Amino acid sequence: MLVKTICSLFVFAFIIALSSCGMVAKEKKSVDSLETLADTNQVQHFIEKKIEFDSSKIAFTFDFPVGKPDAKGYYDYQGFTENRHLGEDWNGLGGGNTDLGDTIYSIANGQVIYAEDFGGGWGNTARIVHELPDGKCYESVYTHCDTIFTKSGTWLLKGAPIGTIGTGHGQYYAHLHLEIREQLGMPIGEGYSADTTGYVNPSAFIKSHRKITTKIQASSSLNQ
Numbered sequence: 001m002l003v004k005t006i007c008s009l010f011v012f013a014f015i016i017a018l019s020s021c022g023m024v025a026k027e028k029k030s031v032d033s034l035e036t037l038a039d040t041n042q043v044q045h046f047i048e049k050k051i052e053f054d055s056s057k058i059a060f061t062f063d064f065p066v067g068k069p070d071a072k073g074y075y076d077y078q079g080f081t082e083n084r085h086l087g088e089d090w091n092g093l094g095g096g097n098t099d100l101g102d103t104i105y106s107i108a109n110g111q112v113i114y115a116e117d118f119g120g121g122w123g124n125t126a127r128i129v130h131e132l133p134d135g136k137c138y139e140s141v142y143t144h145c146d147t148i149f150t151k152s153g154t155w156l157l158k159g160a161p162i163g164t165i166g167t168g169h170g171q172y173y174a175h176l177h178l179e180i181r182e183q184l185g186m187p188i189g190e191g192y193s194a195d196t197t198g199y200v201n202p203s204a205f206i207k208s209h210r211k212i213t214t215k216i217q218a219s220s221s222l223n224q
Ligand SMILES: [Zn+2]
Pocket: 021, 022, 078, 085, 087, 088, 089, 176, 177, 178, 191
């Protein structure tokens, strides 16, 4: 066994404030997180699977989630921390709904821990946990999706289709709201906050993790 890596994942029992991300009205409702978000069993399964090293389950490299691998044909309409934004809003260069239905890809190898319609402005939402070669884990969140192709518990390789760009149940022009989090299991949240604790700048993170060189990678024949 090359390495034992165990991520410390914590899923809290919380009441999620449902919110819309964007420029339009917000609505809130309470949901039972243990039924709807990051199923505890799935997180436990993820932890157990990491005990056995499998290079296909390690995030050695990261790509952008649209126009892969470099977001060609897309732009970030509202960046991280802009207007207190906790993510990035990826839009097609054509504007409007020209990107409606475009494919969204997993930014790295990882396991889906949530893939459902969250309702309201969030719409179809996928959450994926990625473990880096050093054992540190990050979570990517993809929301406002028109459709979701994957389901909770599924292991994905980088670049795997996970859904399509949507409008958040018609509340916005089509775009992908992408978040990358360094704290796992947090509520889906509001999408906006002056407190960025637990969040990282998606583009900066992806650009700095396009290729991760490690001893593990050098000794594995299955790396990307
Ligand atoms: Zn957004």
